Amino acid sequence: ENTIIFFFSDHGGCLPRGKAFTYETGFRSALMVYTPKKWEHLLPAHSGEHSSRIVEFADFGPTLLSIAGVQPPDHMQGKAFMGKYATKERDAAFCFRTNTGPHFDPSRSVLNGKYQYIKNYTPYKLHALKQSFQWGMPAQTAWDSLFYVGKCAPEHEQYYKAKPMEQLFDSEKDPFGLSNLATDPEYSAILKKTRSRLAQHINETDDAGFLPKEVRDSLSRINLSLYNYVKQEQYPLNELHLLAEQASQLNIKDQSVFLNSLSHSKVEFRFWAASGLANHAYHGLLKTIPDELRRAANDRSKCVQATAAEAMIYAGQENEGIMVLLEQAQQGNELALSSMENLGDRLVPYIMELKNLAESSQKGEIRFMTRGILFNQGQLKRSELFEQKAIDSFVRNHKKRLKDRAPTRP
Numbered sequence: 001e002n003t004i005i006f007f008f009s010d011h012g013g014c015l016p017r018g019k020a021f022t023y024e025t026g027f028r029s030a031l032m033v034y035t036p037k038k039w040e041h042l043l044p045a046h047s048g049e050h051s052s053r054i055v056e057f058a059d060f061g062p063t064l065l066s067i068a069g070v071q072p073p074d075h076m077q078g079k080a081f082m083g084k085y086a087t088k089e090r091d092a093a094f095c096f097r098t099n100t101g102p103h104f105d106p107s108r109s110v111l112n113g114k115y116q117y118i119k120n121y122t123p124y125k126l127h128a129l130k131q132s133f134q135w136g137m138p139a140q141t142a143w144d145s146l147f148y149v150g151k152c153a154p155e156h157e158q159y160y161k162a163k164p165m166e167q168l169f170d171s172e173k174d175p176f177g178l179s180n181l182a183t184d185p186e187y188s189a190i191l192k193k194t195r196s197r198l199a200q201h202i203n204e205t206d207d208a209g210f211l212p213k214e215v216r217d218s219l220s221r222i223n224l225s226l227y228n229y230v231k232q233e234q235y236p237l238n239e240l241h242l243l244a245e246q247a248s249q250l251n252i253k254d255q256s257v258f259l260n261s262l263s264h265s266k267v268e269f270r271f272w273a274a275s276g277l278a279n280h281a282y283h284g285l286l287k288t289i290p291d292e293l294r295r296a297a298n299d300r301s302k303c304v305q306a307t308a309a310e311a312m313i314y315a316g317q318e319n320e321g322i323m324v325l326l327e328q329a330q331q332g333n334e335l336a337l338s339s340m341e342n343l344g345d346r347l348v349p350y351i352m353e354l355k356n357l358a359e360s361s362q363k364g365e366i367r368f369m370t371r372g373i374l375f376n377q378g379q380l381k382r383s384e385l386f387e388q389k390a391i392d393s394f395v396r397n398h399k400k401r402l403k404d405r406a407p408t409r410p
Contacts, residue, residue: 004042004067005034006060011095014134016143017159020100021127022109022118023177024169027095031055033082042067042082054090054113055081077205094201098209101131102334102365104303106210106244107163110198111171117194118167118177121210121248122275124282124314128160129341130372132365141382148376155179162282165248168194206230206237210244211268212303214335218267240268247276250283262292262308267301274307281314289315297324302333310339318346326353329366337369341376351379 009030010019017025035043045051058078065072066083079087097107106121128147134140146152147160155178168182168191181187201207208230216226230237243261246254254276261273274296280286289312296308305328313321322343328336340347347354351374358370374380 007032022107103129103338120163123165243272270304278311286315306335
């Protein structure tokens with residue numbers, strides 16, 4: 001008689017273009033709200049009706065406070081959609097992609113109910129970079145098997161190719177996000193509007209997701225949260241956002257900015273500088289390899305090393321860059337293998353080195369990622385991608401996690 005029930009789903013499981021992907025299939029969720037008769041006046045629509053109101057997970061906290069008669073504090077990002085302090089309907093929902101397993105491939109997205117806009121900040125990266133949790137799914141390895149023997153339809157091949165910098169989809173006509181409207185002049189006004197709305201959200205929320213995992217891990221070792229790190233006085237977060245924006249684009253004039261930023265004191269700035277050069281080199285806009293880029297391939301940061309070496313490869317120094325990546329992978333740099341997975345047929349002459357790495361590596365993720373590259377090159381069967389001992393280890397760890405999570409009773 002007094003219980004309000006919120007029934008909602010997770011935002012997609014470990015399926016192709018599900019969780020960790022900024023397509024609508026990766027973040028659209030089910031939500032049902034039940035109230036007893038006495039509380040029906042709190043509902044955002046009449047009982048039994050469907051509401052088209054946009055709700056984010058971040059809205060649940062403020063909504064529960066509002067139902068309890070407590071005004072949500074200003075620092076809460078969500079908006080109450082029920083109760084005394086319910087706000088007007090959201091004009092858009094936002095989502096992000098940052099890390100997927102060992103990979104760092106940031107994207108941001110805004111959806112207004114009719115159109116979805118996606119901004120990819122490392123567009124030279126393909127979406128189908130393997131991580132062990134998703135590539136344990138038969139649906140994913142089946143898709144791989146079709147692609148690598150040339151049996152995918154063109155729209156299904158997009159997943160295995162470099163991404164556009166921007167994507168715009170009509171969510172009503174194209175809910176699976178297969179037809180990119182970003183380059184269609186007819187939609188230029190909508191593109192500009194949604195692009196601006198996303199940039200506004202990034203600025204308003206002090207988006208800290210442009211810092212590579214390596215930086216976040218280093219902060220956790222000194223008990224400093226990422227939030228507090230970027231909230232420090234005079235932290236140049238707007239400058240970082242601008243550099244990531246420049247790195248995603250193809251303006252030749254930005255190359256001097258990237259070269260200067262390769263000597264920045266902060267790892268995240270050096271990473272985005274190297275990423276910008278990799279993007280330019282991938283598209284044939286980096287005709288020579290600057291000394292600053294070569295030095296960056298020996299940077300003390302693993303993410304800068306790998307990205308700089310990848311840029312060198314795209315700029316024409318394939319052997320030198322790949323040998324740098326192989327050496328880094330041997331030292332446990334997962335991002336070196338992330339870069340190698342993006343190289344396709346360039347790796348054919350290095351199959352033996354990759355096989356040796358797969359056999360000699362003691363680190364599970366390095367071993368899996370190397371085997372994933374060998375699978376892409378036709379050196380492993382689909383059934384061989386996961387070793388039985390890796391599967392057994394996953395099952396043991398999963399059972400342990402479930403046991404550790406089990407509620408205890410007094």
